[in-house]
Amino acid sequence: MIIVLKRDSTQEVVDHVVEKIKSAGLAVHISKGKERTIIGAIGDETLLGQISLEALPGVENVMPILKPYKLVSREFRKEASVLDINGVQIGDAVIQVIAGPCSVESREQLVDCAKKVKAAGASILRGGAFKPRTSPYDFQGLGVEGLKLLREAKKETGLPIISELMDPRDTEVVCEYVDIVQIGARNMQNFRLLTEVGKAKKPVLLKRGLSATIKEFLMSAEYIAAQGNSQIILCERGIRTFETATRNTLDLSAVPVLKEETHLPVFIDPSHAVGRWNLVLPLARAAVAVGADGLMIEVHPDPENALCDGAQSLKPTKFASLMEEVRRVAASIGRTL
Amino acid sequence: MIIVLKRDSTQEVVDHVVEKIKSAGLAVHISKGKERTIIGAIGDETLLGQISLEALPGVENVMPILKPYKLVSREFRKEASVLDINGVQIGDAVIQVIAGPCSVESREQLVDCAKKVKAAGASILRGGAFKPRTSPYDFQGLGVEGLKLLREAKKETGLPIISELMDPRDTEVVCEYVDIVQIGARNMQNFRLLTEVGKAKKPVLLKRGLSATIKEFLMSAEYIAAQGNSQIILCERGIRTFETATRNTLDLSAVPVLKEETHLPVFIDPSHAVGRWNLVLPLARAAVAVGADGLMIEVHPDPENALCDGAQSLKPTKFASLMEEVRRVAASIGRTL
């Protein structure tokens, strides 16, 4: 931690800051320049979490040096983490594709969709049973009934399944049915939920919040890891910016940045980011080219009658074309699909 | 709802859109211009929620006309809502000030602080018992023990108390202790939590999410109201922008916009928005001048030893000065404090 003091700080101010840092158990290093005195706090920066250094008189600025995340960092684990989800390897050279409808609507819709995305090459089935909706008047999902239909679709196709958990009280039932628990963007900083999925020891796909920095995203993963669960997939799905031509702005730069910072696998969900099905294909290609470990794509057998997110859902035939194109891009960078 | 069709759309495309709208129970109004055909869907727009109009072939753009919120809208209720919290009126000519520490740390800290903020003119005491923290390694609050201390402070001072609810499982216990339940910015779209506080029928202070539009903010209030609970206070606390000179950017324009759109009272929390105590005073003055119904201010008897948010906490003496200044601004616009 670097503490920059205000110009012309007195010795009393310096001594007070130094004393505070030492009382927290860190060593101190003072550097007096012409215009500013700078104090370095050397040691475990988390010990300083209990002191409000910025509230000390004479302090102009406090700059952390070390990363606030540990277990999920590349410094903690140099090699990439590979997750095994019922035999599907996530995080190695093979790019995995999660596909399926935004929400589970019926047995027919789901099983039909599952078979078609499997035929096209998807390796994991998605489907929302509990749906976070902006309006209380919109379809909220089938709940446990939806989870049961997902299990049936899994039986029919062999595809592992992923579905969203919205409420700590549903943790047990969701974990009973699914292979991967999804934490949605709006819950990325629902710390109680993160703690629960950490304790549950199930694989988790954690979506980045709409206005979460990459640092905050990793801190949320750290919440899960801190409970002993390191089976975490990170998923970028668009951030909120001033641009309204797409629903959100897909931050593909986040992929190589995350790859530097963490050992966890990184997925991209272009469907939610752009909100329009015809933009999903080019962004899926770009996601693979930038280095993502997997994709999450919304596919619906009948988008115009979808109960949610029809505008961004691909028909199964379009999805099959997407898989063809994405496969070629993957090959061009030495990966397979 | 206005549906704009793509240029040169065929009659078949028009007919298909028309049929969909009619099947949802709305009437249709067609307007053919030189370059575009526009279809108006007349009637209850929420009935269209189950159709993905944007997924229909030939549709270029879908523009809603009506507000998606009802119960919280000014159209639903023209006069301003006034809440009565143990005799404290919120939403009328008197501006109410909520003050207290970021987190409850000890009986002494809290009761001391409560007495001082009361003496300065605050009418409600705040204090975090369950704390949402970005890092799993930071102080997470005293939990139920904190709630008990809040109740003691209430007994000593008579001030009603507000504290944050983070988890649906804590709804009962939090509601037992507090007078106002706070929903934090990170949980603004935690729809299950909103539903629970809606059912609990306790007064709720709902903070705006860091990247929530005003429309989304009102939709979250609608979630609470839809459960039969209309005792809602809205609280703007800064939005996330590119500017880093302040922690967030306080959106004071939101106050008059909300006053147009909704009958609910609107508060401002300058402390969390700016993150630096010396900026809290001018922004508190501005919040009153712009028309806020109340303020929420962090006050700590010893900011440099605060377990959280010390940098933005005012000492009680500074808070007393703030109250003096804010009182004068309130008088200048015909309100009292």
Add this chain to the structure above:
Amino acid sequence: MIIVLKRDSTQEVVDHVVEKIKSAGLAVHISKGKERTIIGAIGDETLLGQISLEALPGVENVMPILKPYKLVSREFRKEASVLDINGVQIGDAVIQVIAGPCSVESREQLVDCAKKVKAAGASILRGGAFKPRTSPYDFQGLGVEGLKLLREAKKETGLPIISELMDPRDTEVVCEYVDIVQIGARNMQNFRLLTEVGKAKKPVLLKRGLSATIKEFLMSAEYIAAQGNSQIILCERGIRTFETATRNTLDLSAVPVLKEETHLPVFIDPSHAVGRWNLVLPLARAAVAVGADGLMIEVHPDPENALCDGAQSLKPTKFASLMEEVRRVAASIGRTL
């Protein structure tokens, strides 16, 4: 400047960074922690502008300590700058109001407007002669003809005038006619234009760019000051965020932040920030309460026939009411209008 090296950096890496810093004429201070080596560069940081420290092998992060602006900083000049514009004092206890139409349209429109805003208490007349418009097909202003009309309005009312300069080639003619040269938000980083108004030695009102940080805003002011012209008024007029309920988001926190950082006076333009006339009044009150030295308000005798920005223009009677209200708020904080 603080240079943080990557973990496990070799002595060779350290030596190379040290050598670079020394070759630029700065002293070096090395601090070896358990996890990171940190190098402090002590001296004039601008000398390091010619070295790409971040490009050096082994460098993880480079953190400047000193402010990049000098002439406009509070460190350079502790007391507030007061400008004298034809006898109108800007930056002292009196809050000054600039008012007038978005664009000069005719002699009648302008003189009528000028008389009315003067009667209501405005001290400076605004009016666009050269208009930056998003569309090439929109009205682009009357040009020099508009400047002449401004001069006539000045003769009739005695009000000093301000108008925008868009092109270095117009510097001479604009400076000949106006008392204050306005640099618009879209030209805040038009560095050639900044240099020209710096050389022209005319008072300048510099608007903050839509996505400019406060630091960049001050650097643009520094461009003008570096040419020997320190008669600069800063004007916040809304930044671009995700929120679309208002045209831009007025960043009132910028006022106290700027007051800390610089000795220059700070104005607020609520009209352009919100884009709707009925929001201008509450935000004008807030601007005064937060500590602005002045306001810039769009007033048009006939907003619905305005050639630009009618939606945000106040009628003269509404403006007169605004002045009444703002005057009371000013008095409540010990200032006059």
Add this chain to the structure above:
Amino acid sequence: MIIVLKRDSTQEVVDHVVEKIKSAGLAVHISKGKERTIIGAIGDETLLGQISLEALPGVENVMPILKPYKLVSREFRKEASVLDINGVQIGDAVIQVIAGPCSVESREQLVDCAKKVKAAGASILRGGAFKPRTSPYDFQGLGVEGLKLLREAKKETGLPIISELMDPRDTEVVCEYVDIVQIGARNMQNFRLLTEVGKAKKPVLLKRGLSATIKEFLMSAEYIAAQGNSQIILCERGIRTFETATRNTLDLSAVPVLKEETHLPVFIDPSHAVGRWNLVLPLARAAVAVGADGLMIEVHPDPENALCDGAQSLKPTKFASLMEEVRRVAASIGRTL
């Protein structure tokens, strides 16, 4: 144009709006719903530019239906525009790469760099002669001397050259030396400069402003086209968001959106977007995969001694590797490099 009236608008309000629209020469279509009356203005929407519809009493909302850009739109020209720059075709199946240093520093630096980027496959040489710098104290470029060196590098390598124009007064001299005139992000809404390069009839590469919407970006291109110059290349180079892990956020979704909206070729500049050389490679691959027609990459023979932007400049050997990888990605989507 759709004009939504406020609830319970009187017939007088309706008549007034109708009269205004008719007086501008458009036809009117009225649709009365249960809750709102909606007025459609049918005809050339640009004629409404001179009326402030939003300022009319009773108007709640004004929603344009038609695109504000014409000459640059896909509706105006269905097939993609292909530019011929000294034999280099831009906008067809071949992806073109512009490479070179941020700023021209010396003959040796530039010619060395030019030869190396050509050898690696770049087809156009970039180099800044006039440099827009945030600080007045930073290196501002060699000016005309830099243009002369660019011409020498062109002679030595045969590569066409591109360099930035910052000031209308330099239009003639810049056009004399370069093959493509670059308009930088900070000048995207410098409308006078756009008009000048429009008149100059030289090919133009227009960079997207840091906070410019796609619509505004196209309106700036329209400014150039409106002067009779349709040789325009659009270049996305990152937008400003809350994320600070990269300098800006590269908006790759803009590519397919622009491809729908306009016939102009679209380039990507990953170097300025991310600001760190090691992120340039993955984003260059993604840019090609998403459908960009070309790339703009900063290459410097000695990044750590670069006078500007060293941190984001690739060494020539790294650039050669990038070209290899990008070539494979291009092939995978049926394009060449």
